[in-house]
Amino acid sequence: LGLGELIIEAGGLKLSDQSIKPAAGVEINDLQIRLTEISNQENALFPLRLSGALPEGGSFSVDGSLGLLPELSFAGRSRTRNLPLSLGQPYLQQYARVMLESGVLNSESEVTIPAGQTITVGGALQISGLEIYDNSDQQRPLLGWDKLDIDRFDLDFGAGNLHVSQMLFKQLFGRLIIHKGKSTNLSALLIEQAEDATGTASDSINVIIGGIRVDDGSMDFSDMSLPLPFATHIARLNGTISTVDTDSNEPANIRLEGQVDEYGMARIDGSMNLLNPLRFTDITVEFRNLLMPSMSPYTIEFAGRGIDEGKLDLGLNYAISDGMLKGENNVVLSDLVLGEKVDHPDAASLPLGLAVALLKDADGVINIDLPVEGDINDPEFRIGGVVWQAITGLITKIVSAPFRLLGKLIGIDSEDLGQFEFLAGRSDLTPPELEKIVQLEKALQQRPELAVEISGVSDRAIDIPALKLIRLRELAGERLGEELGDKDNETMMLDVGIRTVLETMFSERYLDIPLESLKIEHTTPPADDPEGKPVLDDLAYATDLWKRLLASEIIGNQDLADLAQARALSIRTAFLTSGQFDESRVVIAEPKEAKSEDGKWVRLELAVATD
Numbered sequence: 001l002g003l004g005e006l007i008i009e010a011g012g013l014k015l016s017d018q019s020i021k022p023a024a025g026v027e028i029n030d031l032q033i034r035l036t037e038i039s040n041q042e043n044a045l046f047p048l049r050l051s052g053a054l055p056e057g058g059s060f061s062v063d064g065s066l067g068l069l070p071e072l073s074f075a076g077r078s079r080t081r082n083l084p085l086s087l088g089q090p091y092l093q094q095y096a097r098v099m100l101e102s103g104v105l106n107s108e109s110e111v112t113i114p115a116g117q118t119i120t121v122g123g124a125l126q127i128s129g130l131e132i133y134d135n136s137d138q139q140r141p142l143l144g145w146d147k148l149d150i151d152r153f154d155l156d157f158g159a160g161n162l163h164v165s166q167m168l169f170k171q172l173f174g175r176l177i178i179h180k181g182k183s184t185n186l187s188a189l190l191i192e193q194a195e196d197a198t199g200t201a202s203d204s205i206n207v208i209i210g211g212i213r214v215d216d217g218s219m220d221f222s223d224m225s226l227p228l229p230f231a232t233h234i235a236r237l238n239g240t241i242s243t244v245d246t247d248s249n250e251p252a253n254i255r256l257e258g259q260v261d262e263y264g265m266a267r268i269d270g271s272m273n274l275l276n277p278l279r280f281t282d283i284t285v286e287f288r289n290l291l292m293p294s295m296s297p298y299t300i301e302f303a304g305r306g307i308d309e310g311k312l313d314l315g316l317n318y319a320i321s322d323g324m325l326k327g328e329n330n331v332v333l334s335d336l337v338l339g340e341k342v343d344h345p346d347a348a349s350l351p352l353g354l355a356v357a358l359l360k361d362a363d364g365v366i367n368i369d370l371p372v373e374g375d376i377n378d379p380e381f382r383i384g385g386v387v388w389q390a391i392t393g394l395i396t397k398i399v400s401a402p403f404r405l406l407g408k409l410i411g412i413d414s415e416d417l418g419q420f421e422f423l424a425g426r427s428d429l430t431p432p433e434l435e436k437i438v439q440l441e442k443a444l445q446q447r448p449e450l451a452v453e454i455s456g457v458s459d460r461a462i463d464i465p466a467l468k469l470i471r472l473r474e475l476a477g478e479r480l481g482e483e484l485g486d487k488d489n490e491t492m493m494l495d496v497g498i499r500t501v502l503e504t505m506f507s508e509r510y511l512d513i514p515l516e517s518l519k520i521e522h523t524t525p526p527a528d529d530p531e532g533k534p535v536l537d538d539l540a541y542a543t544d545l546w547k548r549l550l551a552s553e554i555i556g557n558q559d560l561a562d563l564a565q566a567r568a569l570s571i572r573t574a575f576l577t578s579g580q581f582d583e584s585r586v587v588i589a590e591p592k593e594a595k596s597e598d599g600k601w602v603r604l605e606l607a608v609a610t611d
Contacts, residue, residue: 333366
């Protein structure tokens with residue numbers, strides 16, 4: 001049987017694929033078929049020309065040789081012009097929760113179907129105007145580009161291989177969100193596929209891509225897992241990704257750089273196993289000169305404070321080998337100004353304002369190095385939680401021991417820098433304590449936003465006896481008309497003038513005890529003549545007077561409060577004497593009660609606050 005020519009002109013065709021839900025369909029208009037030299041002889045080849053158009057736009061054509069006997073075969077070329085990719089949406093949605101909104105395909109390829117074998121296709125293609133939306137996130141743009149050029153691709157269905165030359169993306173756009181638990185918006189898009197009857201997923205295909213190049217791309221990036229979560233738009237994104245082979249463990253090299261806002265910069269540099277990042281990743285991500293106020297919504301959520309001003313440089317390096325993570329986070333904040341406190345149920349209770357003042361140097365810069373590590377294979381591991389715990393620990397550490405941090409600024413590794421000791425009953429600073437004032441002044445010059453908070457202290461167990469002694473000396477000195485100063489008790493007791501004053505004061509306070517009776521208690525016969533005239537033990541008598549007068553002194557709560565205040569004022573005065581400190585940076589707070597450790601000295605501990 002032979003037929004010279006079969007022609008179909010201006011035909012129409014409707015195709016429906018009921019194997020998926022919802023069913024896929026396509027309609028072809030202006031179908032043109034020209035088939036010549038038709039024969040039922042084995043191995044006969046029929047020249048074929050086929051073309052058509054779609055109502056949505058676009059056209060296609062096929063030109064080659066078709067064989068039907070003994071088995072189907074074909075060899076020829078195909079061509080598409082502005083073929084709408086939306087035709088593939090029913091198939092795409094079987095694998096991902098996305099909407100293929102727009103995009104057209106232009107291609108030139110060779111198609112070969114040897115008799116009894118599977119199809120192979122090779123050629124060049126271009127996809128323009130692609131827009132894919134995220135169905136799981138309010139249909140926000142997920143991926144798109146102005147143009148994708150592939151100079152050469154080869155697809156062998158039988159061998160399960162797809163080899164692609166370098167993929168050149170022009171004006172590529174993507175949106176990536178890293179959630180708190182380090183999962184991404186991409187992971188939520190994939191639809192798990194059912195296993196076949198053998199218990200395995202459908203056959204996979206080996207893909208080799210000879211590199212990826214991005215020209216003038218852009219990206220919306222947000223990371224909720226960082227200590228300071230943020231979102232930003234990256235423009236003018238340029239760079240390359242080296243060869244990707246799905247059957248190889250060799251990581252791909254990544255080099256990308258782009259612009260953030262008007263003067264910011266983002267850069268990604270390193271290598272990664274793109275199909276199994278947990279097996280191997282060594283990536284450095286850098287952000288430079290980012291404006292901080294745009295991050296306020298995220299800092300409010302995590303710390304209950306917005307950001308009014310500031311710039312951020314962020315350097316992240318994460319190395320993963322067989323699931324073991326070692327990460328380094330370098331955060332540099334310049335001229336950071338926190339906003340007002342905002343109530344948020346998820347915000348951590350951290351003294352962020354004080355931490356900022358402690359960390360910010362004289363140039364307004366905060367520089368933090370924050371290492372993290374862990375086993376990502378552990379189901380309980382969450383990188384976001386690890387980083388957040390690390391920075392929470394850092395803040396807790398510096399605000400609980402601020403003077404250790406201040407000491408390190410001037411080369412002193414000690415927490416004693418903020419501790420001042422006073423002798424019982426006294427408020428004067430000893431020379432070692434005055435040296436601490438000088439050291440603190442040097443350190444605080446490097447932290448201009450910090451203020452010193454002084455709470456005076458007193459210990460009634462040792463301060464009350466000392467205050468009684470001091471007051472009695474003062475009163476006796478006033479009556480005597482001279483200061484007793486540092487005279488020891490024995491000298492004073494043997495001084496006739498001082499003893500006379502003490503006798504007068506005793507008679508005024510102890511009206512019911514005559515002096516003579518007190519003297520009799522300390523009068524005994526001479527040791528060498530028991531029958532001789534009684535002798536008064538002047539020292540014992542004067543000491544008894546002194547002890548009784550001390551006991552009669554009354555020191556009340558107000559006296560202790562005055563002592564605590566005097567101690568605080570001594571420190572404040574010492575700070576202000578140099579003229580290096582503004583009065584507003586030395587604040588006297590409410591006094592406190594203390595407990596001496598050795599029964600001689602009372603310790604006052606300074607606090608720091610924001611100026």
